[in-house]
Amino acid sequence: MKQDNPPAQKCSVCGYALQPLHPEAPGQWQRCSRKLCGHIQREPIATDSSDSPLFTDVAPAPAANSLWGKIRGSFENKTQSASKDRELWERLYLPETPGKLLELGAGDPSAILNLTRLGWQQIEAWHLCPQAPQEWQEKGVSLKSGEPDLSSYPAESFDAVVLRWALEQSPEPLTLLKNAWRLLKPSGRFVLIAWNSNSLGCELFAAQWLPFTIAPHRRLYSPGSLRQSLALAKVQRKFALFTSFAGQLPQSQPPQPETETEALRQKALKQLEQDPLCGEALVLVADKAQTDD
Ligand SMILES: [Zn+2]
DSSP states (O other), X not given: OOSSSOOTTBOTTTOOBEEESOTTSOOSEEEESOTTTOOEEESSOOSOOTTSOOOOTTTTOOOTTSHHHHHGGGXXXXXXXXXXXXXXXXXXXXXXXXXXXXXXXXXXXXHHHHHHHTTOOEEEEEESXXXXXXXXXXXXXXXXXXXXXXXXXXXXXXXXXXXXXXXXXXXXXXXXXXXXXXXXEEEEEEEEEEEBTTSHHHHHHGGGBGGGGOTTOOEEBOHHHHHHHHHHTTOOSOOEEEEEOSSOOOOBSSOOOGGGHHHHHHHHHHHHHHOXXXXXXXXXXXXXXXXXX
């Protein structure tokens, strides 16, 4: 099934009907009506994103005086993931033993610097934002820009493949998933980081949730639609799928007004109780078996 040109009103993952997501704020975003799926997509996507600012996954962290900063204290025990989560996030969930890495997406390039310090010396890094390479070259990070043709790389040529905020923008996400898996050596590590459409931020901030405002985004995954996409791409290995607040906290664009603090607090409480998978980032980690094809 072609993913870049789905039927106008059908979910590109499961084929169910789409419904407008924010009727009060007409945009192109639509959500799949099948509850187990919950995929979010827009057609047509915003075409000119050349002027959009460089998005990195750590900036801007909500300041102490931001609205979320004020209410999150109420839920600290639930949202404060262990320092272990932060540590794993900073090493992009990669194994202790370094190897050859392919990293692709729109994440903070400083993670690449960090990996270099951890001994990862062979890194092929691609950033989807055109401005990223120049900005980071001076800081010692070698980045290429755009989405590479992964089909041109030889199979099983990387010890680890990381897709970080990449599927949201890809014209052909299933092809990207298939290629990422194909490039992985047996026993290699696959890591996928994506925005979570079932997240607290999406619930709290609705049309102002940060990922809806990032121009190149074509779609946003839920845990259900990500699982289904992996099945469609035939990445059917066992994997761990969880959510994390470690690299991203709920953010609205523009910032929410002070007057809404109490309403947000109530919404956040409800969401945190109802859905344990409500971190801002979906994280999927899979190891390729020795016998995988
Ligand atoms: Zn669907």
